[in-house]
Amino acid sequence: MLTKINHIGIAVKSLNDALPFYRDQLGMAFLGTEEVAEQKVRVAMLQVGESKIELLEPTSEESPVAKFLEKNGPGIHHLAYEVNDIEAAIAKLLSDGARMVDEKPRKGAHGARIAFVHPKSSVGVLTELCQPGH
Numbered sequence: 478m479l480t481k482i483n484h485i486g487i488a489v490k491s492l493n494d495a496l497p498f499y500r501d502q503l504g505m506a507f508l509g510t511e512e513v514a515e516q517k518v519r520v521a522m523l524q525v526g527e528s529k530i531e532l533l534e535p536t537s538e539e540s541p542v543a544k545f546l547e548k549n550g551p552g553i554h555h556l557a558y559e560v561n562d563i564e565a566a567i568a569k570l571l572s573d574g575a576r577m578v579d580e581k582p583r584k585g586a587h588g589a590r591i592a593f594v595h596p597k598s599s600v601g602v603l604t605e606l607c608q609p610g611h
Contacts, residue, residue: 478566483559483607484522484529488542489551492521492534499523499530511586518542520586531557531586555593557605563590566606570594582608 489495492510500507505523512519517540521532533554535543545554560566563582571577578593585591588610596603 478560478569479558480561481559482528483557483605483609484531485553486531486533486555486557486605487552488533488535488545488549488554490534490546492519492532495532495534495551496521499532505530512536513584513586515584516540516542522586555603555605557591557607560606560608563592563606563608567592570598575599 487495496507499505500523505525508522508524508529510519510521517535517537519534519536523530523532533542535546537543542554567577567580567582571580575598576595577598578595579591582590582592585607590608590610592606594604594606
């Protein structure tokens, strides 16, 4: 079902403040920024090996990322696993009794289709399924 770790999502208060550490000090390849209006975030994607780091900045106080920052402060928000068939992955998790935040895929950054598994079903870690756009 899973093919690799696609990215690690990190909640930050400001992309402008966080980006220099990852891009300049750690030397990760900067892939660009994008606003994902549906999620109420701006994201900056950076490449490290086969995986990516996704910095998440809320664009609204109503954003789930804003609520995460308020409760936890900056830090790891979610872990995203790549899948080839997101509908099949969701169906398997549901049939195995997992609780899903998204029972149907939605649009994510860079044309990906995404769905989140509720942390209560994934040992406290917000888990994202990610089928890259082609």
